[in-house]
Amino acid sequence: MKITGHFLSPTRQAEILPFETASRSIVGFACDYPAGLSSGMHSHPRAQLLYATSGVMRVDTQDTSYLVPPTTALFLPANVEHAISMDGPVAMRALFMREEVAARVANVTKVIAISGLLRELILAVCAETVEWELEGRGYYLTELTLDEIARAEPLPLGLQLPSDARLLRVVMGLLKRPHDRSNLEEWSDVASASSRTLARLFRAETGMSFRQWRQQARLTAALSALSTGGSPARAAAIAGFDSVPAFGAAFRGLFGITPGQARRRYFGSRDE
Structure with missing residues (x-):
């Protein structure tokens, strides 16, 4: 993780590191955050799909501000600097993707609609271990998740800064x-x-x-x-x-x- 802003504690950095370095194509990260928390500008070496089961996030990149309410998610390519602000308590469920699989779904930052199926898939991937079985349930979940992300409807929720x-x-x-x-x-x-x-x-x-x-x-x-x-x-x-x-x-x-x-x-x- 690269940090350029004012807030990401060493504890939070340590929590995220295994997900940034996992050998699997996609891994799920689940964490609940209090209202008013702001991450400050930072980036990750892997692409992310940022989703919240409850609460609203505002994600600012260098040139665009995105509002991410429930039932939408934000796809962020690898190494895109961004800051996340929590508008009320947020239950975040994020996916970290290796470069080769992220390229299958998008190469630009965008907000997408989350279908009922994609929501359940995200939750299921987050319930898997970081090193899920290559020939087991995790493989099929992640493949279907990628297909659903690629099919998801883009939404005009980005404002140029x-x-x-x-x-x-x-x-x-x-x-x-x-x-x-x-x-x-x-x-x-x-x-x-x-x-x-x-x-x-x-x-x-x-x-x-x-x-x-x-x-x-x-x-x-x-x-x-x-x-x-x-x-x-x-x-x-x-x-x-x-x-x-x-x-x-x-x-x-x-x-x-x-x-x-x-x-x-x-x-x-x-x-x-």
Whole structure:
């Protein structure tokens, strides 16, 4: 493990080392983390699939912020620097993959949808020993897991992060408070830059306008709320929408499904 940030204790490093160096193609790592824990920037020599059976993770790479609610997972190629923050208590179940098998499923960082089958496979792999039997259950579990990861639906839950420190202050504020309705002129005080400069930086560094970036951040936060059981009305409020129908139209425009459908798909609720 390579560490460039502020927090990963020697104990946690020692816990992860056997999974980073295992001889098997895939090994599962299970650990529960308290609310508010942040790993700081670090990387692993193996690819990972980061998944949580409960709780929401935010994973920041050098240039993108990913929200990872339950029933989604984040695939990270080997050696990608990232920091994980726990939004509430998180029950993490991660897979470490050797290079040759990781190449079979992806070569870029992405969020994927977790089907019921893939969830159970991840849990089963995590229940296996690090040196599972090559001709036993572990082999068949990992082969099916790889196939399911490769088939999984990618989700638009990544937000481009800027390198400019002034703009970064703005986008981090938006991520923490997606309901904030401050306009670009008001954010200029936080950034110590004019609204015109911020508008130019948004386009240059994220490929989006301020309104477009904020809208995606809001809808991503809303999906997180829906996936943990929040109602469409609650998700709309979190995302800063006064009108639930307007929220529904914007949500469907980004994700291709309604908030009610997302709640049923990701949380298993039958209520609209």
